[in-house]
Amino acid sequence: MTTTTHDHHDDHAHHGPAKGLARWLFSTNHKDIGTLYLWFSFAMFFLGGVFAMVIRAELFQPGLQLVEPAFFNQMTTMHGLVMVFGAVMPAFVGLANWMIPLMIGAPDMALPRMNNLSFWILPFAFAMLASTLFMEGGAPNFGWTFYAPLSTTYAPPSVTFFIFAVHIMGASSIMGAINVIATIINMRAPGMTWMKLPLFVWTWLITAFLLIAVMPVLAGVVTMMLMDIHFGTAFFDAAGGGSPVLFQHVFWFFGHPEVYIMILPAFGVVSAIIPAFSRKKLFGYSSMVYATASIAFLSFIVWAHHMFTVGIPFAGELFFMIATMLIAVPTGVKVFNWVTTMFRGSLTFETPMLFSIAFVVLFTIGGFSGLMLAVAPADFQYHDTYFVVAHFHYVLVPGAVFSIMAAAYYWLPKWSGRMYNETLGKTHFWLSFVGVNVTFFPQHFIGLAGMPRRIPDYAVQFADFNMVSSIGAFLFGASQLLFLFIVIHTIVAGKKAKAKPWDGAEGLEWTVPSPAPFHTFDTPPKVD
Amino acid sequence: MSATSDNHASEHEHYFVPAQSRLPIYTALAMFLMVYGAGSMFNAMTQGHDSNGEWIMFIGFLGLAFVLYQWFSAIIKENHAGLVGDQLNRSYVWGMSWFIFSEVMFFFAFFGALFYLRTFVGPWIGGEGAKGVTNMLWEGFEYSWPMLSNPDNDAFVPPHDVINPWHLPLINTLILVTSSVTLTIAHHALEAGKRKQLNIWLGATIVLGLVFLFFQAEEYIEAYSHLGLTLASGIYGSTFFMLTGFHGAHVTIGTFMLIVQFFRSLRGHFEPEDHFGFKASAWYWHFVDVVWVCLFVFVYIL
């Protein structure tokens, strides 16, 4: 095989990347694999975005215009799945791959070949998922939460492929997470003690723990579906002593931590960028670490807040309501720390900082609506309406996605060795900022006014806001084409970047040249 | 924070970063073929038509077996070549530990389902507790565990009887617990450098594993052919076979891992202080053992 087994260290570690396609297919280099992850997630963001555009186009006006209801449901489902599992999660894994070794002074990820495997599973998994669109009976049409029995007894045959796609995506995530944990625990440079770790590393460590704890549960629940569909088991069928509600409990035991998997690394990114452009140390480093850990812990005991209306007994409702609201406390600590970091700093507003500030504001708005949802009696009115859709897009789009964009602008000089164009970057920011708010803010109103989610057609009183929302969505979507242009433009024609392009930035990643050489920290740096 | 990159080569150990490798992407391809084949096969089975799914799955499986063989061989070679230092060894240790933790969580999903069904759903359908009204749909159904009667006995034909925990399952429990002991003895022998002892006790563990699997198969045959206890006989059968079935699959994998270690030992692999492959297999075995004990208590006895 291709493994080099020549006698000892030294020579092999320093050869550069292989030529051509082989470099990417067979890579064991954390930077190349990180790049693969990032491009893959970008592609998936566009694919999921195209599905979203179909949704918004159909909802532009009341009445059925473009697509049939059956296809609309497939769009909603695939949009949710592709965005969550294809765009946001892989983007953060890509960032982890690139940045964690650089931030802790490690030569690579702990298990480089497994790293490559975790990545290459994904294109296969998503090819299989996307191919369901062309299967008889259509793609999965039961929502990204795939509640049984709509997703079992009443599902199209493609559900079987969906299940297996989820299985192997889960395998990819678990391997990725194991790699992150092994790297952080075991590969820190001498002197890089726990309480010196950059917050991005901390948040990823905790995220990886969440991943290992909940992805197997997701695998478990889809396996039960598989058995119900093909082997006559009764897990989700009361006629045999099971219950459809069992599905929801197991799913949300995964599903709720999953949403924090999509936001904790974002907290890490923002905690790196805000101090850099405030030229001031992050306020309350240690409380940030503890807050992250508390959020992770709490995320395991709040899952049933997605199920307030399924009829769990009173004591359960009460418990899950209080536990859920408690998450606002550690999250608040984070928000306050960011704001205090900016307070009395020396601020400048380059593109990464703009995205980070927007993150703090808009994520907090999303968090507020989350807190409102957590109030169980009120959730009876909010549940499964566009108010929920507004909530989670505020935490996911100007939350998770903005943080990813901020990270891309912030570290692009390190990755590519070139600076992006600041004017274009700011234009992209402002278009996205306006677009995202025009898209999702009115959804609060239509939700409160009573529009259920996952419907292809709606009553006439929701018409105006839906039109506004669709216009915003087209604007936001189109501005992402600008983002793609900016990234490509930077890589091919950007100005050369310095090793440390941001005067306020801190961290080991800025001690290596830009672009970061193929191999870094073969000899660990010394941190004091 | 400042960093210096002056040469500490003398104090630090070089972390082995493997060169490019074709193994991972082949693994991904093989996994894909396997699940794609399995998907086609299952759909064909349920819809009652033909497909070539089983062949695709089989090819994927062979491919996976072949690639993994290469992969593990490569790691063993690297180790023999002295490329694996303490630090990388620790990475393997962490990797395996967290992998086992993920397996724990996989079983947790099924155990959690079992607890939820038994403490809440069953009584509710039977008319007790906070949601006892549910019984209006299933009049006449009384809940008891093990369930020898289902809410709808036409849709899910219930079993006549369930497995008696004090026969085969008890024997199997003793077998597995013993196997954990024999494996530990083998491990001590390995650490003491006693190769022959190691082989004997490791061999004994493998035999115990195989006997366990044999009895398990026996039990399944009994359940299907005499007790009417099947996957489709209601939630008792569903949880019973899911839990014991996935456990059995893990025993199979564990036994296979031990067999590999046995042959490696015959070839003279392993040093008293360097035998990660053996250790990892042993941990896995103990994990499988603990799962069984939980199963014995919660699935068979209670």
Next chain:
Amino acid sequence: MPSKLLKGGVALFAVLLSAVTQADWTLNMPQGVTDISDQVYSLHMLTFWVCVGIGVVVFGVMFYSIIKHRRSKGAVADNFHESTAVELAWTLIPAAIIVYIGIQAFPVLKNMYDFEDSELTVEIVGYQWKWRYTYLSDDPTQQVSYFSNLATPAEQIRNRTDKGENYLLEVDEPLVLPVGSKVRFVLTAADVIHSWWVPQLGVKKDAIPGIVNESWTIINEPGIYRGQCTELCGKDHGFMPVVVQALPQAEFDEWMAGKKEEAAKLAELTQKDWTYDELMEVGESVYQKNCASCHQANGEGLPPTFPALKDSPIATGDVMAHIDIVVNGSAQNPAMAAFGPQLSEVDLAAVITYERNAWGNDTGDMVTPVDILNYNAGQ
């Protein structure tokens, strides 16, 4: 540059905002017509204002820093980065706020879970894609039960005619409830999970197959209240509205008596001699209401998911097989539900007759309600 864009953004928002104030759009949760919905509204506003308050403080400090502490204004960074006292404060204060909200929510939640002492119990069953309402009674023969289907015509949905005022929120037969008395709901479903929601009542509860949920309401004002199914339940999830008509007790009783009479008449109808034309006429309307969502008005279905009935082997073949699949549903595919329990003998006979003769199927067969009775007796 950024400030220009900022101004542009602000201007855009201003335009939108003024548009908002001009149109009479609903922006907020309805206060509703029950005590519960009113209490929920108050909770909603409470948490809303709490969030606004916190938002003002947090964003206030933030924008203060953005404006005052920018480097272009010559700000020099301070270097404080820790303060246990401050951190303790901003942990404890939000915690206290949460406890306060929890205390406010507790009695409302408790009240929602009090299903005792109801004067009337209505069973609500979700079907793909309609509701069945049954007024439970100790004497099962006296129980009134009927389906409630979407009444918006396909022409409006397909944009061929103008949309009505209650587009998608109108049904053929609403759930009729008395004002001022406690009505308990027991909810379940026949196929997949649905969720029964009427915002004005503050009632939303999932209808789950095989499981029974409870909920209740006391409506304070007569009127018509509209809602929708709020759990994704397949293709026509967006097309299964809920309409409740609340009547004063006396009118309600009258309505109830009328309903019972209707049921008695229906039983008579079964025995009457039906002509082919009568059956075809009833059959067409039954078909449009119950079958067209899948098999389509023109009988061509949506293959491969929903088979065509035009020229279908069953609809043009053995009559018994046809009756069987309609009455008992399909053994292979649960989407084709058993309509025996859902439709009257008259409706079943009519729809089968219709299917066997419409769209050029022209078998000439006629199935009468008595045939259905005989078929059921034979089972």
